[in-house]
Amino acid sequence: MTAVQKRVFINKVALTLSTLSALIALGFLFWILGVLVMKGISALNWNIFIFDGAPPGNPESGLKHALVGQAILIGMATAIGVPLGILAGTYLSEYGKNSKLAHTIRDISDIMMSAPSIVIGAFVYAIVVMPMGHFSAWAGAIALGIIMIPVILRTTDDMLQLVPGELREAAFALGAPKYKVILSVVYRGAKAGILTGVLLGIARVGGETAPLLFTSFNDNFFTTDLNEAMPSLTVTIFNYATSPYEDWQQLGWAAAFILSMFILGLNILGRLILLATKKRK
């Protein structure tokens, strides 16, 4: 083999290996997705949306309690995380800009975004569950809200910075005070971006299980009492999947399917919104 042939040969081997690893990765991931869809769809039926959790063996059992609980938890978390995240992002982009404080906050928030979520659960256990003396929906929502803040903060900060400075200057020239400029010019310009951030934030906390295990805990019954333990889809998946009962495991797959579709849907919607606004410009 000449030197050139050798290089061409090595090139082929390396590229094949790399393509192969892509195929392996894709294979595993589609295996998981395939299992999820097959198992999930075969376990889906109307009873799931009509009935609450029941002891194993009861044909009239469903996931209504967990679906409603999940919606309540996510709704409350959004109410905590979105305003704080957007306001903090606004501060970074519009007031703090390149100051040392703003950079520190960005860095810390970035680290928090990757910090273990179960630790947030332990923290909320200490500050909410222990003083209250019992698990509650409040605790779960606070834990999820804390996890949501860095995600929203980051996207808001990035998206507001994309709004051209001339727009702000034009509004200032008309005599608008700064808060007016932010509210009616900057936010309006970055509307789609902020919305995408919110959707991604909801998608991020929607799949969280670990921080709920010992904050909102779980319950097999329907409840809307925020001072009580609150069932959630994710913890229900965990409990049902690790139970020895066949029908609970089936419900677990149905719950996993519903949850994944919800989260993938939010992600795709967020991307579409961004794409649509990019095209319009």
Added chain:
Amino acid sequence: MIDKIYFNTARLSALFVLVIVAWIFVVLFNHSLEAMHTFGLDFITKDEWAPNLDKFGAYAAILGSIISTFLAMLLAVPIAIGVAIFLSEIAHDKIKGFFGVSVELLAAIPSVIYGMWGLFFFVPIIRDIFGGLGIGLLAAGIVLAIMILPFMAAVTRDAMNTTPDILKESAYALGGTQWDVIKDIIIPYAKAGIIGSLILALGRAIGETMAVTFVMGNVHHVPKSILDPTTSIPVTLANEFSEADSSLYFSSLFGLALTLLIMSFVVIAVAKFYFLRKARKTS
């Protein structure tokens, strides 16, 4: 007037992020004081975890975290780099778009689902091949590897994509093959970014709870082989936090949480502030 109010609310919200992080450290530290006083260094060097005797040594859990993460990295890193090379250099534009988006979407799938899949589909395979329970370090390492793979591949690809085209084209003009360009231009150029991305994925893997809780076993023993069931810090927390009954037990669990937070904080900070910042400066 409203201007001031708005400014102050925004600033308070931003400061709140710093307050929360500090608060988390303080709360976890305070609650783990009792365990620290009782056990001292034994807390991280002894592996006897016996709630009924009020003896808590976290060595097995810490070791389990480190080994399972190490296994996951060992399996995921080569594949992730392969995928990243494929996505940034080999794939056609159309495939690139489809493949790239599906990798990113897969990174969004909740980890509890990876764990559930591992328990029902992967653990039996390991049991058939190697015997034993199937549950243990190996299963945890593999499930963890699959779980972090999409994230790792996506960020590594982004790092590789920062290489300027002009550098690559110059190398091609000199007669380099694609592999020559990858190994002599892209990898040296994007080295800091690639390492940073890999470490960032490592930081996520250490704290990952649900993907491994299903398949780890939660047994407080130092494993003799990677097929043995053992435990890790997040697995212990997930299984025992809602069952703890004595204040020393709680304090030990808070100690574990603090240990985990410090470990992942350090790893993520190294990735972000050392490697990724360096990468941003050179590009």
